[in-house]
Amino acid sequence: MRAETGSNSWSSRPSPRRSSLRVAGMALGLIGLASCATPPPKDPDALAEYKEANDKYEKLNRKNFDLTMWANKYTLRPVAKAYIWAVPRPLRNSIGGLYQTMNEPVVFFNDVGAGKPRRAGDAFVRWCINMTVGIGGLIDVANYAGYKHHDNDAGLTLATWGVPSGPYLFLPVLGPSSFRDGVGYGIDVGLSPWNYVPRGYGLLTFNWAYNIMGTINGMATNVDALDQVMKDSLDPYATIRSAYQQQRKAMAENIKNDHRATVPDWYHNR
Template sequence: MRAETGSNSSSPRPSPLSRRPALRVAGALLGLLALAGCATPPPKDPEALAEYNEANDRYEKMNRKAFGITMWANKYTLRPVAKAYIWAVPRPLRNSFGNLYQTMNEPVVFFNDVGAGKSRRAGDAFVRWCINMTAGIGGLIDVASYAGYKHHDNDAGLTMATWGVPSGPYLFLPVLGPSSFRDGIGYGIDVGLAPWNYVPRGYGLVTFNWAYSIMGTINGMATNVDALDQVLKDSLDPYATIRSAYQQQRKAQAAAIKADNRATVPDWYSNR
């Protein structure tokens, strides 16, 4: 689990290359839908009602229980693993794993950029994938950034946001962390968009998929462990802080996609 504190995290949501997390997300969403009657009723006081609507957290009681479970797991399992990983694996190697994680997810970013109608962003994602898969030794080195093609995040939840689809109620999924109805559905779509899920599954590919998913998860935890520690230490209500940070980040990411109206053809090409 991570605290969402930036608009361009090196470890975005769990990778759509792994089907099992997607099934857990879908199961959690179905469970919450079945328990819709347990939603916290809106308060009658006008100020409290405005705060309730802004938080968009009608399942707060359930979400806080999930948050408590996750923080327990973080204290006794996730954080020790992340700290051990940081101690054992040099930073350059951790950066390479992060680059690999990003590169393998670029096709999903590309398809979502196309879906959002942002051809320039889609072109950047495609070029990044081509450069890093070749000159970047399969994605271990982010050569594309040095060539001027910086990484940007996109996923089906953000694409739907650019279409005007509302986020739906805020959700906190055990261990997986903050989400929403729209983002949970979007994650399932991203699983379908990942081309690696359609590669024939020989023994070597299954092994790689598991290793990739586990390493990506641990690397993501290690990237954000200090930020989460800081939130837990300084915040009077860490749950509300993480909820607010997540919601603000998603709004900012969707707004950045909408505002990106660059010409389809890069300047270096049109100025030849």
């Protein structure tokens, strides 16, 4: 469950600086995975299920999941619930729009990489409109003009190139991922122009506030859905794994099959 504004829905998409920390954590985690792999079963039915889940590190992933759910219960969820209580929904939506707009350049570059110039054009126009008239994305003016938001990231771009996802991963606190999406996240860090803005003391303070608020806003977006899964599912880990894998596959197919018009609908309806 990754970001609402980024491709997944676990938390809101981090800023480049926080993303670099995430990538470093991924790299350290991947180093020790080889010794943690679960051997494939010999039973044909069990083997088919094993291959479909694509979760050769399931034992380690489940431990990470349990740790994350413990942290969610005692820290993340209470903070998210307090945030929902204190901050009105319109303001939360505006904050989400700000993060969506800040991530639009990454969407643009990945649309270009996926060979979708019309999608890239829409992302670029959205960014221009919302950064100016939309006050940095606090107001989604571009949506009213016919330029609706769409998701893309380097993990999805690699998927459109035919790069396999690799084994499923569940990273502590960060949530579901895969080898391909881990590599993609590192690419996205390099694609984000905000990663190259010089940071003085004022910008450093803003960056910390930006990161913290974005994380909390992302948790608040997904807290009810996670509560529902934990309540209703017999195996929440498997439910989240399946939902994540299906979502990423559907998003990649959507990009491949996107043959949108050159101009938005409102232009044709003049």
